[in-house]
Amino acid sequence: MPSSPMVPKTLCSMLVFSVAAGLVCPGPLYAQSPPKLSASEKRELTSLMEAGQAAYERGEFERSLRYFQDAYELYAHPNLLYRIALSHEKLGNDKDAISFYRSFLQERPDTKKRGRIEQTIKVLEKRLADKQSVLRIKSNPAVATVYINETVNGASGTTPLEVPISPGTYKVIVKKEGYKTVEETVEVAEGETLSLSYSLAKEAKLEDDDAYYFFPTGPLLLAGASVLSGVGAWLSYDEYSEASDQLEYYNALKAEGQPRPADYNATHENKQFYGAMTWVGGALAIGGLTAATLWYLNDDAYSQAPVEDDDTAFAVTPAIGADGSSVQVIWEF
Incomplete structure (x- = not known):
């Protein structure tokens, strides 16, 4: 020089x-x-x-x-x-x-x-x-995306790849769709050409026999709200039945010539109110459970996840009583 x-x-x-x-x-x-x-x-x-x-x-x-x-x-x-x-x-x-x-x-x-x-x-x-260091990166399969240090910095290229680099410590990230990501921290000396080779492992794929359709959030929330409506309808029906029995007793007293109690009118209003709430709650429960079921069955976007074999089944079945005035929710396992 x-x-x-x-x-x-x-x-x-x-x-x-x-x-x-x-x-x-x-x-x-x-x-x-x-x-x-x-x-x-x-x-x-x-x-x-x-x-x-x-x-x-x-x-x-x-x-x-x-x-x-x-x-x-x-x-x-x-x-x-x-x-x-x-x-x-x-x-x-x-x-x-x-x-x-x-x-x-x-x-x-x-x-x-x-x-x-x-x-x-x-x-x-x-x-x-002469002082410039080089990273040579290969992968099997090839055409994997290579990142140096962080993915936010953008890709350095695809394999096979040769990257001129300053001496120092680097994190090499190799990614390819369908394969597990590989990360490695390497030390590159001044003037060194460091060759790296990676065999990428495939990601596990789900088989139809090893999968189940999980109950998604939207239909699950709707079904839960419907069940609560059904419970409310059942409680309303209980109040309705009690008010009906009370009115029958008051009417029997009147037939015997005795005056009606002072709370007769209030009891009659309660019967009408709880009767309406029974029908409204029952209708919401049945409609909500039906809608949740249709939502779930007609949406193909829900993913699958592997589970172990299990014979346990779950079903929510709404039913109306024989007198047409009640709502029954059945849980089966």
């Missing part, structure tokens, strides 16, 4: 001078209008550049990088981009070094260093490519 020159102090002084000169007459040194610096800012700029060059010559490249970056923030002169690139190169930050070298060439396309810098960029790009 072309070596980066150790710039002597005289050249550093020339760099400082060129930047300072650019403040007065930028010309080709600074394509845009330079910022106006106060006397104290000019002194700070000179100090940062001299400190950065001194640190660079001592091999303290992290310090030199900080000094040159601070100087560039104070005054964005193109020559400082070159110094920043040199520091990044010495630190092994190849990607950043390439970026700053290219920025420098863009700002100073006529620089005499152009040929050497372009050659350095080629060397750094090759070195960067």
